Amino acid sequence: MNKKIIGSLLVIASAFLIYGCTGGVKSYPNTAFKGVVEDGSKETFLKVADATVWLIPANDIAAMGKTPIEVKKDSPNDEPLEDSLAANRGRYLNAKTNAKGEFSFADVPGGKYFVYVEPATSKYLPGGDKSRKALGTDELGAAPMLIKISGNVPPDAKYIGSTACIECHEDQKHITKTLHRLGMTVIGKPSKLQDHSRFPEFNKGLDKLMAGTKFWFHGFDKGRGFDKYQIATKAPADAASASFTATFYKDTDGKLKLRTENLRDSADKPRTYTVDMTYGGGLYKQRYLVRVGANLFPFVQFNQNGDDSFADRTRKPWRDYHADWFYNEEKKQLTDPPQAKSFDKECASCHYAGYTLTKNAKGDYIAGAVNDRNGEMDIDGDGKPNELNLGCETCHGPGSVHDKAKEIDMPATIVSPNKLSAERADVLCGQCHSRPQGFLNNDQPVNKDNKMMLPGTSRNRFLTEYTTRADGKDADFWADGQHSKSHHQPYSDLIKAKKYRNGTQLVACSDCHDPHGNGKSLHQLKHDPKTPEVCTACHKNRDSMKDHLADKARCTVDPAKITCIDCHNAKTAQTGAGFGKGLLNKDGKNYWVNDISSHVYDVPRKDNKGVKGVEPGKAMPIPYTNSCGAACHDTKNL
Secondary structure, three states, X not given: OOHHHHHHHXXXXXXXXXXXXXXXXXXXXXEEEEEEEEOOOOOOOOEOOOOEEEEEEHHHHHHHHOOOOOOOOOOOOOOHHHHHHHHOOOOOEEEEOOOOOEEEEEEEOOOEEEEEEEOOOOOEOOEOOOOOEOEEHHHHOOOOEEEEOOEOOOOOOOOOOHHHHHHHOHHHHHHHHOHHHHOEEEOOOOOOOOOOOOOOOOOHHHHHHHOOEEEEEEOOOOOOOOOOOEEEOOOOOOHHHEEEEEEEEEOOOOOEEEEEEEOOOOOOOOEEEXXXXXXXXXXXXXXXXXXXXXXXXXXXXXXXXXXXXXXXXXXXXEEOOOHHHOEEOOOOEEOOOOHXXXXXXXXXXXXXXXXXXXXXXXXXXXXXXXXXXXXXXXXOOOOOOEOOOOOHHHHHOOOHHHHHOOHHXXXXXXXXXXXXXXXXXXXXXXXXXXXXXXXXXXXXXXXXXXXXXXXXOOHHXXXXXXXXXXXXXXXHEOOOOOOEOOOOOHHHHHOOOOOOOOOOEOOOHHHHEOOOOOOOOOOOEOOOOOOOHHHHOOOHHHOOHHHHHHHHOOOOOOHHHOXXXXXXXXXXXXXXXXXXXXXXXXXXXEEEOOOEOOOOOOOOOOOOOOOOOOOHHHOOOOHHHOHHHOXXXXXXOO
16 A cells, blocks of 8 residues: 555544544634744854745644554654645645745644655755644744754765764763773773773673683574574583683783684694673673674673573573684584684674675785774784774764864754654664664675764665664564564664654654663663653653553552553563563563563553563563562463
């Protein structure tokens, strides 16, 4: 069904919303509406001429929100404003800006509208800072509106590195404390663009390896994913089940080394590798990047909240991560990892700033990143350090033209995500916080030239030009098809949420999270997740937790011991060990609490097909099975 047909159906649906039940609905007056469109800040700006200002009826977006979202290229309903506009250009009110950036509407019918700006050229990006919240005609007519829109990155712009950005924008230096900046760290040599002070236990796992740790890999199971082996720090009781060992140690040169030894063939010579970097560590897990020739390969996972007493291998302190790349079970021989599985080719695009991927003379894939004198490591062999973590230009675009422009022209040469429509701002994060496949046929969302999308790209263009699969497989979600089971998929959840498509306010990731890390939250949230303010800062009518619990859940838990996210952001996905055991079932088996929050923002019920009739250890974690409900939740009939 194409966009125009869907658009017509949405018009009909919105008519029912307007006229089908008018009792108690606020009446809005007709009004004149005018304003001006600019770029930049209050001090430095240019007027934007020839832009089209559209009034998109809030009821149309509300009607779209009631349709099941279609996750695919050319979807008719996954970009609320752009899809509605595409289907209704001949119907929606619009006005052009003049040479002074001014626009006016003589008579706007009473109602609520999203104010959306469509620039005349690619110099600017669509949306505008007034496009996320529906405004009534009483607000539109109250005073002239100032709309700020985002610039766009010129085609000839190049990456210059975060150091150059921070030299001018020193007030944003705290970005160096965010996990986006700390993901890849050279062992023993954090870069000047990295400040680990918020995470005192960042290297809890690394410290154990540096002190000397030997692992036995045993119980090979080819049917599993990346953890085909069980891993132990002492020889297993069944010695015959062990295939090889891996010993981490600090060498005389101060570097962390890894030695693998074959337990099934003593004639097979041990192999030694250097461990160059840690991969994660701030929250939940840390992996270790091993140097093999020109490439890096992740090996072994440390779960910060792991517990050896747990029977579930995924919830212990140490977990196998592709040991099958270092040992060939068929030949019973040690081996080097396959070059095709290198971090460069399989993972780095969502981590390196200004990611590139090229083949060398040997046919090996070599990843590159923007040169930065304060970068983490020279990854591409050109003698200059590279920025191996997300930086300023990941979200704002390559900055060379912006850096050299006159002050008055600067805003038009860089992307300002807070001036984009919510749907364009969300896909900027969502390209990596979902699970599409790109043109390398892996989870890297890169185009045919092995490039990542630039900020400001629409969701549909992203899906069309940068992916061959729009999102994760069925196995990446729970049985209800809604909630993520695999990690780094909050955007996969969000687009299914009412917050993404509704007639009131279209939510962007940055409404809750601060990409620059101004606050102290380890998750870069604007408010402490342990307090109601993380939600009530927007949901001001929900400031009484006691009343809300009594009304919605008949829950008697002390309101001081619970927050909104305990129910509305259930920890459905797992990246590390999770947060331990939930309630017990009648058979004595326990449910689990995972560590990644669902961003569907609903409250999964106990009749959810991911829970009802499912063995506790394999069930989706929901609020009802959380240990906080021990006094009143009965799991015996689940």
